[in-house]
Amino acid sequence: MVLMPIAETPSRNHKTDSWRVQTPVVDYSKCIRCMICWKFCPDDAIEISKTGELASPNFRISKMEVPVINLDFCKGCGICAYECPEKCIDMTLTGGVTL
Amino acid sequence: MKSVTEQRLLVTGNEAAAIGVKLSNVRFISAYPITPQTTIVEKLAEMVSKGELKSRYVEVESEHSAMAAVYTAALAGSRSYTATSSHGLLYMHEMLHWTAGMRVPLVTSVVNRAIGPPWNVWADQSDSMNQKDTGWLQVYCESNQETLDTIIAGYKIAENRDVMLPLMSMEDAFVLSHTSEPVTVPNQSMVDEFLPEYKPEFVVDVNNPRGYGSYATPEGPFMELKYDMVSSMERAKSVIRDTLREYSDTFGREYSGLTENYMMDDADYAFITSGTLASTAKYVVNKLRKEGKKVGLIRIKFFRPFPQEEIREALKHVNAAGVIDRSVSFSAGGSLYSDVIASIYRKLDVPVSGFVAGIGGRDVRISDFEHMFSLVQDGTEGMQWIGLKEVD
Ligand code: SF4
Ligand code: SF4
Numbered sequence: 250m251v252l253m254p255i256a257e258t259p260s261r262n263h264k265t266d267s268w269r270v271q272t273p274v275v276d277y278s279k280c281i282r283c284m285i286c287w288k289f290c291p292d293d294a295i296e297i298s299k300t301g302e303l304a305s306p307n308f309r310i311s312k313m314e315v316p317v318i319n320l321d322f323c324k325g326c327g328i329c330a331y332e333c334p335e336k337c338i339d340m341t342l343t344g345g346v347t348l
Numbered sequence: 349m350k351s352v353t354e355q356r357l358l359v360t361g362n363e364a365a366a367i368g369v370k371l372s373n374v375r376f377i378s379a380y381p382i383t384p385q386t387t388i389v390e391k392l393a394e395m396v397s398k399g400e401l402k403s404r405y406v407e408v409e410s411e412h413s414a415m416a417a418v419y420t421a422a423l424a425g426s427r428s429y430t431a432t433s434s435h436g437l438l439y440m441h442e443m444l445h446w447t448a449g450m451r452v453p454l455v456t457s458v459v460n461r462a463i464g465p466p467w468n469v470w471a472d473q474s475d476s477m478n479q480k481d482t483g484w485l486q487v488y489c490e491s492n493q494e495t496l497d498t499i500i501a502g503y504k505i506a507e508n509r510d511v512m513l514p515l516m517s518m519e520d521a522f523v524l525s526h527t528s529e530p531v532t533v534p535n536q537s538m539v540d541e542f543l544p545e546y547k548p549e550f551v552v553d554v555n556n557p558r559g560y561g562s563y564a565t566p567e568g569p570f571m572e573l574k575y576d577m578v579s580s581m582e583r584a585k586s587v588i589r590d591t592l593r594e595y596s597d598t599f600g601r602e603y604s605g606l607t608e609n610y611m612m613d614d615a616d617y618a619f620i621t622s623g624t625l626a627s628t629a630k631y632v633v634n635k636l637r638k639e640g641k642k643v644g645l646i647r648i649k650f651f652r653p654f655p656q657e658e659i660r661e662a663l664k665h666v667n668a669a670g671v672i673d674r675s676v677s678f679s680a681g682g683s684l685y686s687d688v689i690a691s692i693y694r695k696l697d698v699p700v701s702g703f704v705a706g707i708g709g710r711d712v713r714i715s716d717f718e719h720m721f722s723l724v725q726d727g728t729e730g731m732q733w734i735g736l737k738e739v740d
Contacts, residue, residue: 255561
């Protein structure tokens with residue numbers, strides 16, 4: 250038998266929030282819900298949420314799913330802010346929405 | 349016992365590899381084309397499209413992705429395969445470590461081709477020698493038949509619960525990959541019996557999430573996991589010997605183990621090499637024997653795990669030996685040479701000459717071997733380059 254690097258605890262239990270210096274904050278009033286941020290996040294920290302109650306650029310978009318950053322896993326790399334085509338993610342020194 | 353239903357076909361080394369993969373019931377294949385490997389995966393794609401091989405074939409944008417795809421498919425419980433060469437193998441390097449570290453028993457074919465610059469597609473083992481420290485088992489094949497048989501036996505060795513390390517099977521570019529030889533194709537039902545279905549102990553399961561390779565601190569178990577890979581590599585030696593013996597008994601072709609000794613019983617001098625250079629070496633051994641020179645050959649078939657014991661045993665009574673590397677290790681000579689020397693250190697007092705020959709596909713001729721023999725006989729030590737030309 251061999252030793253394998255497989256842990257009973259899933260990666261979900263290893264939070265990476267303490268690595269963060271800057272926190273991404275989404276301005277939902279400009280967010281077009283394209284989910285490019287979700288696709289690029291290297292830590293899978295952006296979740297697609299069905300809560301359509303956040304601000305939105307127009308009525309049609311307000312019915313769509315929204316990207317919500319799970320701050321337990323966001324390490325603050327800023328890739329989402331860099332990739333966002335609407336430039337509506339701001340890397341702040343404080344703040345953020347917790348799921 | 350030989351089966352009456354086995355077939356005899358005239359095939360290239362690459363076709364032989366593809367047939368070996370098909371017989372091994374591989375369920376997932378992913379690859380990126382690169383000369384001289386391409387015809388392996390082309391053949392496999394054809395088999396999948398014709399329905400002869402029930403496997404998922406996934407095209408990807410790079411070798412790094414190909415290795416990522418096959419290793420994760422294997423983690424999900426499918427026997428998986430890929431093939432590559434040269435720069436493609438170098439591009440996989442990170443994922444090679446990841447695959448071995450995750451203890452995923454893949455088999456991968458590598459058609460040994462030179463590394464640029466300058467561009468060169470011919471035989472040279474530097475590509476796979478560069479991967480010797482990744483934790484993969486390495487086999488250097490000498491014939492198309494051995495190429496086919498190594499895939500089937502390779503899965504059985506790699507998947508052994510005491511090993512659980514991936515295996516890389518090498519063919520010299522063009523000399524094997526694109527040259528046809530008669531090959532005996534074993535009967536499918538006999539292969540099925542020899543190589544049972546792949547059933548790993550852990551399978552990725554979304555309903556039971558675990559951390560795969562997620563995290564280890566300096567306090568542990570990082571060092572322990574690496575040490576366990578080293579122990580498994582050692583244990584693999586007896587698994588290889590047993591599995592090849594079982595293969596020989598089942599399919600009727602003789603495979604001795606980690607090395608193949610040729611005319612070594614009473615040899616005063618020994619050539620040590622790997623891959624197809626061994627075929628020329630055997631021819632030269634016969635020729636020199638006719639001239640009354642007692643010379644033999646140790647063909648290193650498995651380079652990882654390295655056959656220290658076999659080499660020491662075979663070199664016990666020789667006066668001198670010469671190691672021929674078809675690769676370069678800059679400033680250290682050749683990888684075979686260094687490891688042979690290390691395995692006899694303070695155990696045998698045998699002068700060992702080292703030779704770099706045939707890199708970038710340069711022919712290594714009978715006269716070159718005769719020249720190397722005379723250098724070995726003279727007890728020449730250190731590295732010599734064979735067949736080097738004057739450059740103005
Ligand atoms: S800052 Fe980085 S880790 Fe955090 S949500 Fe954006 S892309 Fe993901
Ligand atoms: S990339 Fe920007 S616009 Fe697109 S969903 Fe993310 S935050 Fe919204």
